[in-house]
Amino acid sequence: DDEQGGGSGSVLVWERDNASVSFSSVEPIKLTDVDGDTLDYLGYGGVGLSANGLVLASGSYQDDDQGSSSGSVVVWERENTATSFASITSIKLTDPAGANSDQLSRGGVAVSGNGLVLASSSNGDDDQGTNSGSVLVWERANTSISFEGVPPVKLVDPEGISNDFLGRWGVALNGNGLVLASTSTGDDEQGESSGTVLIWERANSSTSFASVAPAKFTDSTGRTGDLLGYGGVTLSANGLVFASSAYADDDQGASSGSVFVWERVDAAAQFESEARKYGLSDITDFQLGYGGATLSANGLVLAAGTTFGNEQGSILVWERQNATSSFANATPPVQLTDPDGASLDWLGSGGASLSEDGLVLASSSFDDDKGDSSGSILVWSRNDPTLSFASVVPEKLVDPDGSSMDYLGQGGVTLSSNGLVLVSSSYGDDDRGSVSGSLLVWERTNISTPFNSTDPIKLIDPDGSSGDYLGFGGASMSANTFVLASSSYGDDTQGDKSGSVLVWERTNSTTSFSSVVPVKLYDANGSSSDYLGYGGVCVSANALVLASSSYGDDDKGTGSGSVIVWERRNTSTSFASVVAVKLVDPNGVDNLALGFGGVSLSESGIVLSSSSYKENSSEGSVLVWDRTNTTTSFANVVPVKISDPEGSAGDLLGYGGVSLAANGLVLASSSYGSYGEVGSVLVWESICESGYAPPLCMVV
Numbered sequence: 001d002d003e004q005g006g007g008s009g010s011v012l013v014w015e016r017d018n019a020s021v022s023f024s025s026v027e028p029i030k031l032t033d034v035d036g037d038t039l040d041y042l043g044y045g046g047v048g049l050s051a052n053g054l055v056l057a058s059g060s061y062q063d064d065d066q067g068s069s070s071g072s073v074v075v076w077e078r079e080n081t082a083t084s085f086a087s088i089t090s091i092k093l094t095d096p097a098g099a100n101s102d103q104l105s106r107g108g109v110a111v112s113g114n115g116l117v118l119a120s121s122s123n124g125d126d127d128q129g130t131n132s133g134s135v136l137v138w139e140r141a142n143t144s145i146s147f148e149g150v151p152p153v154k155l156v157d158p159e160g161i162s163n164d165f166l167g168r169w170g171v172a173l174n175g176n177g178l179v180l181a182s183t184s185t186g187d188d189e190q191g192e193s194s195g196t197v198l199i200w201e202r203a204n205s206s207t208s209f210a211s212v213a214p215a216k217f218t219d220s221t222g223r224t225g226d227l228l229g230y231g232g233v234t235l236s237a238n239g240l241v242f243a244s245s246a247y248a249d250d251d252q253g254a255s256s257g258s259v260f261v262w263e264r265v266d267a268a269a270q271f272e273s274e275a276r277k278y279g280l281s282d283i284t285d286f287q288l289g290y291g292g293a294t295l296s297a298n299g300l301v302l303a304a305g306t307t308f309g310n311e312q313g314s315i316l317v318w319e320r321q322n323a324t325s326s327f328a329n330a331t332p333p334v335q336l337t338d339p340d341g342a343s344l345d346w347l348g349s350g351g352a353s354l355s356e357d358g359l360v361l362a363s364s365s366f367d368d369d370k371g372d373s374s375g376s377i378l379v380w381s382r383n384d385p386t387l388s389f390a391s392v393v394p395e396k397l398v399d400p401d402g403s404s405m406d407y408l409g410q411g412g413v414t415l416s417s418n419g420l421v422l423v424s425s426s427y428g429d430d431d432r433g434s435v436s437g438s439l440l441v442w443e444r445t446n447i448s449t450p451f452n453s454t455d456p457i458k459l460i461d462p463d464g465s466s467g468d469y470l471g472f473g474g475a476s477m478s479a480n481t482f483v484l485a486s487s488s489y490g491d492d493t494q495g496d497k498s499g500s501v502l503v504w505e506r507t508n509s510t511t512s513f514s515s516v517v518p519v520k521l522y523d524a525n526g527s528s529s530d531y532l533g534y535g536g537v538c539v540s541a542n543a544l545v546l547a548s549s550s551y552g553d554d555d556k557g558t559g560s561g562s563v564i565v566w567e568r569r570n571t572s573t574s575f576a577s578v579v580a581v582k583l584v585d586p587n588g589v590d591n592l593a594l595g596f597g598g599v600s601l602s603e604s605g606i607v608l609s610s611s612s613y614k615e616n617s618s619e620g621s622v623l624v625w626d627r628t629n630t631t632t633s634f635a636n637v638v639p640v641k642i643s644d645p646e647g648s649a650g651d652l653l654g655y656g657g658v659s660l661a662a663n664g665l666v667l668a669s670s671s672y673g674s675y676g677e678v679g680s681v682l683v684w685e686s687i688c689e690s691g692y693a694p695p696l697c698m699v700v
Contacts, residue, residue, distance in 0.1 A: 001042075003032050009042030011058045011074075013085050029086040033060055033074045042074060045108030045170055050115035051237070054078055054143070056085060059105020059120055066094050071104030073120050075147055091148040095122060095136055104136065107170030112177030113237055116140055116205070118147055119180055121167020128156050133166025135182050137209050153210045157184060157198055166198070169232035174239035178202055178267075180209060181242050183229025189218050195228030197244050197262075199271065217262060219246060220274055221337050226250075228260070240264050242271070272391045294352045295668050297417060297541070297603065299661035300385070301358035304670055304681045305348020312337065313347030315363050316681075317389050334390045338365055338378055347378065350412040350474070351656060355419035360447065361389060362422060364409020369398050375408030377424050379451055395452050399426055399440055408440065411536060412474035416481045420444050422451055425471020425486060431460050437470025439486055441513055457514045461488060461502055470502070473536025473598055478543035482506050482571070484513055487533020487548055494522050499532025501548050503575055519576045523550060523564050532564065535598030535657060543571055544630070545605030549595020556588030561595045563610050565634050581635045585612060585623060594623070597657030602664030608634060609667055611654020619643065620653025622669050622684075644671060644682055653682070 001010035011031040014023045033042050040060035047058040056076045063072035073093040076085045095104050102122040109120045118138045125134035136152040157166050164184040172181045180200045187196040198214040219228055228246040235242045241263050249258040262271045294303045302318040316333040338347050345365045352363040360381045367376035377397040380389045399408050406426040414423040422442045429438040439459040442451045461470050468488040475486040484504045491500035501521040504513045523532050530550040537548040546566045553562035563583040566575045585594050592612040599610045608625045615621040623639040644653055651671040658669045665685065672679040 001030075001032070003030070004036030004040070004042075005038030007039040007041055008032065008036040009040055009044065009060060011043050011047055011056070013056070015053075015081075015084075029084060031056075031076060031085055031090070033063075033072075033090065033092065035092065036060065037064070045106050048109040048111040048118070050111045051113035051175060052115065053081055055111050055115040055118075057109040057111055057118055057120075059109050061103045061106035063092075063094070063104075065092070066096075066098030066102070066104075067100035069124075070094065070098040070100060070102045071106065071122060073105050073109055073118070075118070077115075077143075077146075091146060093118075093120075093138060093147060093152070095125075095152065095154070097154070098122070099126070107167050107182075107232065110171045110173040110180075112173045113175030114177060115143055117173055117177030119171045119173055121171050121182055123165045123168035125154075125156075125166075127154070128160035128164070129162030131163045131165055131186075132156065132160040133164055133168065133184065135167050135171055135180070137180065139177070139205070139208075153208055155180075155200060155209055155214070157187075157214065157216075159216070160184065161188075169230055172233050172235040172242070174235050175237035176239075177205065179235060179239040181233045181235050183233050183244055185227045185230045187218075189216070190220075190222030190226070191224030194218065194222040194224060194226045195230065195246060197229055197233050197242070197260075199242065201239075215271070217271070217273070219249075219258075219260060220339055221341075222246065223250070239267055272388075274391050274393075294354055295659045295661045295666055296354040296358035297356035297662035298358060299663065299666040299685075301354055301361075302668055302681065302683065303352040303354060303361060303363075304668075305351055305363060306679065311344045311346055312341045313345055313349060313365065315348045315352050315361070317361065319358070319385070334388055336361075336363075336380060336389055336394070338367075338396075339393065340396070341365065342368075350410045353413040353415045355415050356417035356479070356662070357419075358385060359383070360415055360419035362413040362415055364413055364424060366407070366410070367396075367398070369396075370402030370406070370408075371404030373428075374398065374402040374404055374406045375410060375426065377409050377413055377422070379422065381419070381447060381450075383447075395450050397422070397424075397442060397452055397456070399429075399456065399458075401458070402426065403430075411471050414475045414477050416477055417479045417541065418481075419447050421477065421481045423475045423477060423484060425475055427469045427472040429458075429460075429470075431458075432464035432468070433466030435490075436460070436464040436466055436468045437472065437488065439471050439475055439484075441484070457512060459484075459504065459513055459518070461518065461520070463520070464488065465492075473533055476537050476539040478539050479541035479603070480543065481509055483539050483543040485537045485539050485546060487537045489531045489534040491520075491522075491532075493520075494526035494530070494532075495528030497552075498522070498526040498528055498530045499534065499550060501533050501537050501546070503546065505543075505571075505574075519574060521546075521566060521575060521580070523553075523580065523582070525582070526550065527554075535595055538599045538601045540601045540605035541603040541662060542605065544568055545601055545608075546575055547599040547601060547608060549599050549610055551593040551596040553582075553584075553594075555582070556584050556592070557590035559591045559593055560584065560588040561593050561612065563595050563599055563608070565608070567605070567630075567633075581633060583608075583625060583634055583639070585641070586638065587641075588612075597654050600658045600660040600667075602660050603662035604664075605630060607660060607664035609658045609660055611658050611669060613652045613655040616643075617649035619647045619649050619651050620655065620671060622654050622658055622667070624667065626664070642684060644680075647671065 012028040135155040226246040315336040347365040378394040407428040427437040440456040469490040502518040532550040551561040613620040
């Protein structure tokens, strides 16, 4: 605005009598700095307004009162809302020690809700080095005291250096003026110009901010040039939540940007050191669900992997409060990454695993700690469901004897229902010959004991040989941890790569699986290239039903696929003595690849599900066999086929398999190739949102 000279600037105020009056019907009043001059740029950084609407402030960052572009803050204050700001004579605030190019107020002005505290920043201040920046705070005891008569307190980053630009994007105050926030976009803690957020907090208003050491918050996965805080910081009125952004963050593509949210439960608590990170709405090449989707047994937690960040990978976690609420109404997902992750680690490509109560989550990575693609497992453990996984630092597990190309965890990770036993596989292990494969089992006595404090035991097929790929599809375990199963899709017993399933069964949890001789199961009618077990194996929680799949089976056409089920009446009966049942898609045709992603069972073994990702030009589908009781054979059940009503060719629904909740009422699968390779997770549940009809009730 040019009223006081070209580029002098102005502030416009719209005010209405009540909320029923539209602002569009109100004529704004214009405020200017009576001492304003050309190129002062009043209002460049925005305005600050107290909660009661009586104090209004803005800045002229190129004001020359303390030197060229030293900057100033202009304040209008009225006694009540019946008085117009237009009738008020403004006051001007400057930094008494201001100098050329300090640019006070370039990032704007903040006013506390009670109107007693006012803050602004000088990003060009040189106290900690050239352009290190500072924040100025004016505070008064009551509203009868003018800010003009109050000397400001100057705050700096004690660790600040040149070109940190503290305050370049403004400051924020909570309602009572006890919490103050600002940002240093040029801070180099996570790499050059990665950026930080600084929080000053005091116990009461009699304590000066000058006596408080600021807390510094960063993106733990931040990188050079992310510019966290570039757009400023916002703080809730109660001081319990603050948020900032990194517009140059590359997590979803070059400069795709992200938003970070730090929270705490009350004012006496510390803010979470790890922020919740959001930035998932406009992503490309994210491939959500590449490793499938996983549900906790109670159906309240849903997790899926993504290729994220130049294939570094991540896990997205959705949580709902109870079984009567829908995932559609859940809060945005939490994104978990490996703090030490790197490009091409592919965290989550093998999916994720959850304990029954959803308190423990595990996934795997192509980590290189033991050699190129030796692999590792990451485990997030929390004590209660109110604690976000985002606030948990994961522990990393590796094979102590691991080596290059072992691929630990690439078949996924299996957690016992109580979260005390973790099993994963190294299908590239060479103990019985090249890529013969092995399983690793970590077992702990309680959830507070880290898995990495225990030594894993290694299990192999005593008759294994080169090319068996034991564990390629992961492992499965019964709820009591007595039964452990895995598969070797390259086993040649029934023909080249006909495949087999291995079962280790112990009588109690004190017996080590290493002392147990596994039982080997086959498809009695198997043949070459059936690939039994390629997608893994599933054991029901009660250890009475075991299922695997042969995606190369030809019973309904070349590569149509099948599911093989072994069922016993009690645990004293060996699965080896049971005649397996074969399930196929009644409408199966060539190249459906039923079972490519494996099989899932409900806790009681009454519901079974698998998928055919190649169905309908690779749009994909999911088949569900649901029986009324265990006396009914799955062979006598006609499967229900479900698909994505908005799906299209190339979505690859079910490529990573399916997951069933313990009660069989919630089913999840993923389409990692859908929507421009962003990927999606589909959830079928008993709660149907508007716009969908059973059985498909929602899409996450």
